[in-house]
Amino acid sequence: VVDNSLINNETIFPIELNTMPGWAGSSWYWLRYMDAKNDNEFVSKEAVDYWQNVDLYMGGSEHATGHLLYSRFWQKFLFDKGFVPTDEYAKKLINQGMILGMTAYAYRINGTNTFVSKSLKDQHETTPIRIDVKLLKDGGDELDTEKFKTWREDFANAEFILEDGKYITGREVEKMSKSYYNVLNPDDICNQYGADSLRLYEMFLGPVEQSKPWNTQGLSGVYSFLKKFWRLYHSGTEETFFVSEDEPTKEEMKVLHQTIKKVDEDVNNFSFNTSVSTFMIAANELGKLKTTKRAILEPLAIIISPYAPHIAEELWSKLGHETSIAHADFPVFEEKWLIADAKEYPVSFNGKMKFLLELPLSLSKEEIQEIVMNDERTIKQLGDRTPKNIIIVPGKIINIVG
Structure with a gap:
């Protein structure tokens, strides 16, 4: 009542x-x-x-x-x-997958306040203890022993048995949880690497439906890519913005339209991780070509903008636009730039197609054979077997028998 x-x-x-x-x-x-x-x-x-x-x-x-x-x-x-x-x-x-945490473990010798490094733990009777991942150096596996001593009062007098002068922790993939001390604050990551790095890395971890472990060390690769992407639009050690109005070469147009095609397909298939890989490939290839052409770099900024909106918006402004890049039309793929000089070969084993391999049409039969036989997928398919015959028709098929 x-x-x-x-x-x-x-x-x-x-x-x-x-x-x-x-x-x-x-x-x-x-x-x-x-x-x-x-x-x-x-x-x-x-x-x-x-x-x-x-x-x-x-x-x-x-x-x-x-x-x-x-x-x-x-x-x-x-x-x-x-x-x-x-x-x-x-x-x-x-259903998007869960981003998992990498729990860190220290190994305390039973009945003592002494901790033994991971590779030496089997020499003692130990109890694994979850520790805060913020106690690790540079997001790796090495424990900062001084920080560890101040983490909890009962660890203030802790002693350590090291390996090669370092205390290496154990790591295990688990659900992110405060009780597991493996939670990462996105604000801290944004402050150190920028929001675009966080966005790209989350997408780069794997397919959207799959759960995947977070590894802070992997952020540095995405961060380096964004700096490389930024340099495409700048020249010299002073990083002076520079984009030319010259006509792009056929090779540059090919890179652009390969990127447009792949990213467009990936967006429709929710395969954002492979889009990030495509951006990395494009930045590498355009860097080698020393591309400075507006006709290439302007649409490239639009393509990456849903993935890295902050850097794209800044570049868009530098390109002379007064409205947001969010209102720009997505570039249209033109197949003509991908025709003629390459062939996507179906690679078959005993007549059954296993994978596709794109190769220049200019390659000879011998060159094609060398490339396909050194491909990791071929090596995996054959195992210890030696093929009885390799049938190659340049521009058409590759069939490995045996």
Whole structure:
């Protein structure tokens, strides 16, 4: 029994018995977005018939027993009542993978306050202890023993058995958790490497649906790429902005349109990790070509802008544009720049195609054979076997028999 006389709405409040706003209200909001200013109904027939359902729902797997379950239930209920034209509110579902943490372990010799380095732990009876990843040097595996002593009072007098003068911790991939001391603050990463590096690295870790371990050391590679990308638009040690109006070469146009094609495909397939690889390849190739042409660098800035918006916006402004790069049209792929001088060979083993290999059409049969036989995928397919025959028709097929 509740004594309502005690309710003052400051320190004591009435019990909330109406769960509908939380359950139903959060389970049909997309319908309201279709007709937000309609004061007579939650959505008009004209609006819902036009918009139909959501193109993509993206959320963590935990949503499967939370919001996703309730929202699908509510949509089917509204469909049965004739209020909406579809019984599913989303056309496609993607559950993004979890970014995991790399837990660090120190190994304490039982009954002592002495810690033994990882490779020596089997020589003693030890207990692994999770430690804060912030105690590691440069995000690696080496423990900063002085910081470790100040981390907890009971470790103030800790002693260490080192290997080659260092204390090397154990590492294990686990869910990020404060209790595991493996949580990373995105603000710290942004302060050190910039927000674009964080964005690119998260996408570069792997396919969006897969869970993948975070490794701070990998950030340096993406950070170096962004500096290389920036240098494409600048010249000299003073980093003076320079873009020429010269006509691009065929080779430069090929690199650009290979990038446009691959990134366009990757975006449609949600393969953002391979897009980042494509940007890296493009930056390397254009750097070798010493490209300074506006016709190449301007569309390149647009292509990378969804991935690294801050650096792209800055370059866009330097290129002389007064409006945001977000309003620029995405470059259109032109196949003519990729034709004629290369062939994507289907590489078959006993008549079954296993992978594709793009090679210049100018290569001789002997040159093609040398390249394909040294390819890692060929070596993996053959194992210890020696092929009985290698059939190569330049410009057409590669078939390895045996």
